[in-house]
Amino acid sequence: MKRTILAIATLVLVFAGCDKEPTPEEKAQQAALAYYNSLLAGDYEAFLKGRVNADSLPDSYREGLLKIYQQFVVRQQEEHGGVVGIETNRALVDSTLNVMQVFINLNFADSTMEEIVVPMIESEGGWKMK
Incomplete structure (x- = not known):
């Protein structure tokens, strides 16, 4: 009985650690x-809100x-028939600029791909674009 309880407790701890x-970076x-x-998706306002200090920009x-x-x-x-997919490759800390560089692939309808780098800053408990 003790072994069964110990085995169950061990399994709970293992799965809790997962x-x-x-x-x-993630x-x-x-x-x-x-x-x-x-x-x-055409939600330009949401994209803008993803920028640091977007709420303090002048209206114009x-x-x-x-x-x-x-x-x-x-x-x-x-130019490309639109973007058909987006995926992140990796993120690297840039300690010199104090930002996280996020590498994103834009996949286009014409089978081309472009990698862009998005500098991100931790702000207000989340991550925002610089």
């Missing part, structure tokens, strides 16, 4: 991926950025 907290990657998915600058985001998506559609 539920680990994501690393800062959290930054997830945030960057979510922001870019918002951009490509904010409107300009939203227009630029929209133009980016339209341009990718015209």
